Each structure stands twice: as C-alpha cells, then as structure tokens.
Amino acid sequence: MKLVLDxxxxxxxxxxxxxxFRLLREGLHIIPADLKVPEVVLDEVANRFRxxxxxxxxxxxxxxxxxxxxxxxxxxxxxTSISVIQEAQAYREWLLSKLKELGAEIxxxxxxxxxxxxxxxxxxxxxxxxxxxxxxxxxxxESIRRLMLWGTERIIFVTANTKDFxxxxxxxxxxxxxxxxxxxxxxxxxxxNFNDKFVVPRLRMVDDLKARLQSKAGTSFNITHWLxxxxxxxxxxxxxxxxxxxxxxxxxxxxxTEIVAFEAIAIDDVRELSEHERLVRITVQVDIEFSVDxxxxxxxxxxxxxxxxxxxxxxxxxxxxxxxxxxxxGITLVxxxxxxxxxxxxxxxxxxxxxxxxxxxx
Numbered sequence: 001m002k003l004v005l006d007x008x009x010x011x012x013x014x015x016x017x018x019x020x021f022r023l024l025r026e027g028l029h030i031i032p033a034d035l036k037v038p039e040v041v042l043d044e045v046a047n048r049f050r051x052x053x054x055x056x057x058x059x060x061x062x063x064x065x066x067x068x069x070x071x072x073x074x075x076x077x078x079x080t081s082i083s084v085i086q087e088a089q090a091y092r093e094w095l096l097s098k099l100k101e102l103g104a105e106i107x108x109x110x111x112x113x114x115x116x117x118x119x120x121x122x123x124x125x126x127x128x129x130x131x132x133x134x135x136x137x138x139x140x141x142e143s144i145r146r147l148m149l150w151g152t153e154r155i156i157f158v159t160a161n162t163k164d165f166x167x168x169x170x171x172x173x174x175x176x177x178x179x180x181x182x183x184x185x186x187x188x189x190x191x192x193n194f195n196d197k198f199v200v201p202r203l204r205m206v207d208d209l210k211a212r213l214q215s216k217a218g219t220s221f222n223i224t225h226w227l228x229x230x231x232x233x234x235x236x237x238x239x240x241x242x243x244x245x246x247x248x249x250x251x252x253x254x255x256x257t258e259i260v261a262f263e264a265i266a267i268d269d270v271r272e273l274s275e276h277e278r279l280v281r282i283t284v285q286v287d288i289e290f291s292v293d294x295x296x297x298x299x300x301x302x303x304x305x306x307x308x309x310x311x312x313x314x315x316x317x318x319x320x321x322x323x324x325x326x327x328x329x330g331i332t333l334v335x336x337x338x339x340x341x342x343x344x345x346x347x348x349x350x351x352x353x354x355x356x357x358x359x360x361x362x
Contacts, residue, residue, distance in 0.1 A: 001033040001198075004144055006159035007044040007136075009191055014049055014091070016098055019279065019332040019346055020191040026274050027199030028102060033156070035104040038143040040136055042106060045095065050088035057082060110142040126174045127164040137164050141175065148179050156198075158188045192348070192358075203271035206278055209339045210270040213280065219339040223282060224265060226342065231286070231329075232256045234347050238359075244290055244325045246304050246354035253293040260287040260324055273334065277343060280333040288327055293320045327352050 013021055028035055060079055067075045099106065117138065121128045127137035144157055159165055166172035168187035176182040188194045212219045240254040241247035247254070263285040273279040295318050298305045306312075309319065330349030335342060348359045 001031055002036055002147060002153055002155045003028070003033045003194075004036045004038070004140075004147070004155065004157045005041065005191075006140065006157070006161060007041045007048070008160040009158050010041070010045040010095070011048050012160075012191075014045070014052075014095075016095075017344070019334055019344060020195055022273060022277070022334065022344075023195040023199050023279070024191060025102060027195060027202070030202045031198055033198070035099070035102055036107055036143075036147065037099055037104050038107045038140050039109055040139045040143070042092065042096065042099075044136055046088055046092035049091045050084055053082075053087055054084050057084065107143045107147075110139060110146060112139075112142055126172055127161075129164070134164060137161065141165070141178075144185070145178050148181070148184060152184070155185045156188055156194060157185065158191055158194050160189055162187070162189055200269075200271060200279075203273065203279070206270045206272055209278060209280075209335075210267055212339060213267055213270065221335060221340055221342060223267070223333075224262065226345075227262070227265070227284060227286075228259060230345070231284075232259060232288070234345065235288070235350075238347065238350065238357075240290070240350070240352070243327075243350055243352035243355055243357060244323070245292055245308050247298075247308070248302065248304060251294075251302050252298050252305060253291075255291045255293070257289045257291050257322075260289055262286050263326065276337050278335045278337060278339060280335055282331050282333065284327075284329045284331060286327055286329065287324055290323050290325060291320055292323050293318065295319070325352050328356075 010016075012018075027033070057079060064075055064077050064079065096106070117135070120138065121132060121134075124130050126134075127141055128134040144155065147155055157165070157171070162168065164172075166175065166187050168189055170176065170182055171185060171187050179185065188197070209219070213221070213223060216222055216224070235256045239249060240256065241252055242249060244254045245252065264283075265285075266283045268281045268283055269279075270281075271279045292308070294305050294309060296315050299309060299312065299316075299319075309321075328349070328351040329347055332346050332348055333342060334344040346359070350357050350359070
C-alpha cells in the first residue's frame with residue numbers, strides 16, 4: 001500500500017503529536033504502507049505554519065500592549081526575539097526530518113507543460129475552480145496520478161478536501177478519467193478514518209488493562225478522577241458556542257466552568273499502540289455548567305444570540321449567564337504500558353444540544 005497525505009491533514013496537527021499520528025507511525029510498519037508526501041504539500045504546510053505563527057504573534061503583541069496600558073509599565077516578553085522567517089524555516093526542516101524518520105518519500109514537483117496546465121484551468125476541470133484557483137491541488141493530483149502509472153499496489157489518499165477531489169471512497173468521476181485503474185485509488189477524508197480501517201484492527205487488544213480500568217482496580221490511573229480534574233480544562237481549548245448555544249463561530253463566548261454530574265463513562269477499546277504505549281478510547285456523557293457571555297454587537301447582528309438571550313430593548317455593554325448542557329464526548333487516551341501513567345489525551349467528538357463536531361483524534 002502507498003499512502004499519500006494532503007496538506008490539510010498535517011495542518012490539523014503541525015507537530016504530528018496527536019493520537020492519530022501516533023497510530024500512523026505504528027501503522028506504517030504493521031500494514032505495511034509506504035508514506036508518500038508531495039513536495040508541494042511540504043511547502044504548503046510550512047507556509048501555513050508561517051501564516052499561523054504571524055497571526056498568533058500579532059494577537060500576542062496586541063494583548064501585550066493592552067497589559068502595558070493597564071499596568072502602566074512594560075511587561076517582560078520574549079516575543080521580540082521570535083523571527084517568523086527563521087521559525088518557519090526551522091519548522092520545515094523539522095517536518096522534513098520527522099517525515100524521513102517515518103520512511104516517507106518526498107515526491108518532487110511534477111514537470112507538466114504550461115500549456116497542459118492552462119488548458120485544464122480554462123476547462124475548469126478538477127481540481128481547478130471557476131475562479132482559477134487550484135494550482136497546488138493540481139500538482140498534488142498529478143503526483144498521485146504518476147504514482148499510479150506503474151505497479152498494482154493500492155493507493156490511499158487522505159485529504160479533507162472532498163470538495164475538489166471527491167467524497168470518497170473513489171475520487172470524483174472527472175478525476176477518474178485521468179487514471180487507468182480508478183479502483184486502485186481510495187479517498188479517505190481524515191487520518192482517523194484511515195487508522196480505524198487499516199491500523200486499529202491490526203493492533204492487539206489489551207483486555208486485561210481494559211478490565212482493570214473498568215474495575216478501577218490494579219491500576220493507579222482512575223479515569224473518573226482524571227476526568228473530574230482535567231475535563232473542563234480540555235474543553236476550554238475548543239470552540240463550544242455552536243454546540244452548546246447554537247452561536248456561529250466567533251460569536252459570543254461559551255466557557256465551561258464546572259462539572260455538574262457524570263451520567264455515563266464507557267471504555268470502548270484498549271489496544272497496544274506500541275511496546276511502551278496503550279491506546280484507550282472512552283465515551284463520556286456529562287452535565288457541564290457553562291458561562292455564556294455576549295455583548296451588544298453579538299445581540300444586534302446575530303439572530304441566534306437574540307433567540308438565546310430573549311427580547312431586550314435596552315442596549316447593554318456585556319451580559320453573562322450560566323447554562324448547564326449535557327455533552328457526549330469521545331476521548332482518546334494514551335497510557336504507558338502499565339496503565340499507570342497518562343501520556344496524552346485528546347477530545348475527538350463533542351455532541352451537545354445544538355449539534356456536534358468530530359475533531360481530528362476521534
């Protein structure tokens with residue numbers, strides 16, 4: 001099997017530290033699969049890292065200026081020592097070294113005649129769009145197409161860009177015409193789906209650890225205690241407005257304050273991730289209290305906020321209220337081989353009163 005990852009997969013986890021990349025690292029040897037990364041993907045991810053870093057620095061400097069005004073004295077900061085250009089270059093080199101550790105082959109930019117590219121663009125043939133964008137996607141597709149010119153191996157392309165490449169498991173019919181055997185190529189929308197299909201079933205089940213975690217005996221790691229101590233902090237990293245209050249992204253602030261009650265905790269699966277790590281997936285139903293904060297602009301411009309807050313004739317600067325909602329959460333834990341120590345934890349699925357979101361780890 002040959003595995004190709006799109007830029008959007010790396011941009012979900014720039015440091016390749018999530019449970020899904022841990023699974024991939026082990027899975028490449030277990031399946032086995034050869035990882036192929038187009039050079040255009042490498043450059044695109046490094047450039048996006050630079051853009052995100054610039055945005056984060058700008059926001060941090062703005063907050064620093066606000067602190068200076070409030071405290072009426074300079075706040076010590078290391079921001080001025082951060083060079084975006086140097087950090088972006090260092091990140092690209094780091095990413096390249098990590099890919100080499102995984103045994104990845106970097107596919108060079110395909111040499112395609114300009115006339116052929118322009119003709120495809122003018123025909124608005126996928127992955128080009130009507131506005132002319134899609135050149136980098138075309139280069140990625142051309143790299144995949146050339147992988148299929150020889151051999152009979154199965155090729156898996158993991159990409160969240162289903163709009164341009166297709167909904168899966170086959171690429172869009174228009175793209176199928178570019179290749180001789182479309183059945184050899186499978187489109188997968190996220191790394192979790194790839195792992196669930198090709199990696200997790202090949203991992204050894206660890207029933208004794210699952211039984212110990214369920215009985216809370218024989219291991220010092222207690223899932224309920226960990227959830228009580230850590231769950232609220234984990235949730236604070238997520239955008240909860242659309243799920244808890246039905247607000248559009250970026251409108252208002254929905255902030256978890258405390259756990260009211262656990263309704264159900266289920267240990268779904270325990271697998272041997274590696275010699276030293278175990279993968280544990282749990283599902284939790286929990287009532288959580290949230291602080292829901294809005295301002296007058298939110299109320300004026302957003303109908304969802306008005307529906308939430310009710311009729312209000314007097315303008316206000318800021319309003320805060322408490323709300324309890326029941327969430328269903330899918331959580332991935334990585335424990336050490338003894339089941340005693342937590343190595344990593346990620347929330348991958350959140351379901352609330354106004355919808356759900358599936359994140360990268362679930």
